[in-house]
Amino acid sequence: MGFTIQMEQLVMDKEKLSYRRLIGRFATGVAVIVGESDGDVIGMTVNSLTSVSLDPLLLLFCAKNESRTADRILSSTRFSVNILRRDQQNVSRRFAGKADVEMKACAREDGFAWVDGANAVFLCEVEHVYPGGDHKIIVGRVVSMNGPDDVDEPLVFFDGRYTALQTLNLEYSVA
Template identity: 35%
Template sequence: MDDRTFRNAMGKFVTGVTVITTGAGEEVHGMTANAFLSVSLNPRLVLISIGEKAKMLDKIKESGRYAVSFLAADQQETSMLFAGQIKDGRTLDFEWFDRMPVIKGALGHLTCRVVSEHVVGDHTLFVGEVSDIQLNEGEPLIYFQGKYRELASINEQRLSS
């Protein structure tokens, strides 16, 4: 199989959209990622996957911590900014939670301490122990077949049935 076929197959899996952030020295760094998953309830562990060419890789190794912000349906532009799809020089003001930078208006934030890292293929998997959680109300931004999507509300689904 070729790379395009593999990418198309992975695009069939609906994912939420996150922004991973960390502070390294005086600087804040962030990147959009959908490679995030829950690993364990006890201890509370999550995993992120960072490509070997991403600047974020060295920043997380340096800081030993990261935060995950679950983006809300109205935060597509934020996702695009941290994915490098918007390059007009704009910046984003961060909120601070548990001494970590997080995205304002996100559905939730996790702060994590790296407990292990594993190089697998062209990515590094960072397992993080969750140190704090903050939750907000709203609908998620989701990604499917290379496009941003929104969930249909329950009321809309009932009306169309």
């Protein structure tokens, strides 16, 4: 009986690893979700960011169910979404828990904290939280947004690592 359970677990783990490897072939931008909790700046790096609605302005990101950072952000009811520039890998790593970066990289005002110099910043209030398997789907209502006039190259994540875009002369249409 125990051997059967172990084999089922190995098959399931192999399936999860295969899923992560294959879904990682979808290139994404990198964003940092930043909030304030008990006077501290807290945050997490995500690549599960998507626009939801233009009326009202809504976006979403996903966080692991067991994420204490996500719980602290949700309890504060407001957060910022920061779309990172290619040269902000250190910020991404810091909020992924893999490096130290000085917190002076973050600005604060009116109960919001955000990454200074990001390609785009969206100040949000928590609108909804939905279950999504082993993750929470967090929907935020955008209450303010800002970004520089001249955009820098984005930080991109592909196949488990940071990478850069290559500019090509392709024909395209504006949707």
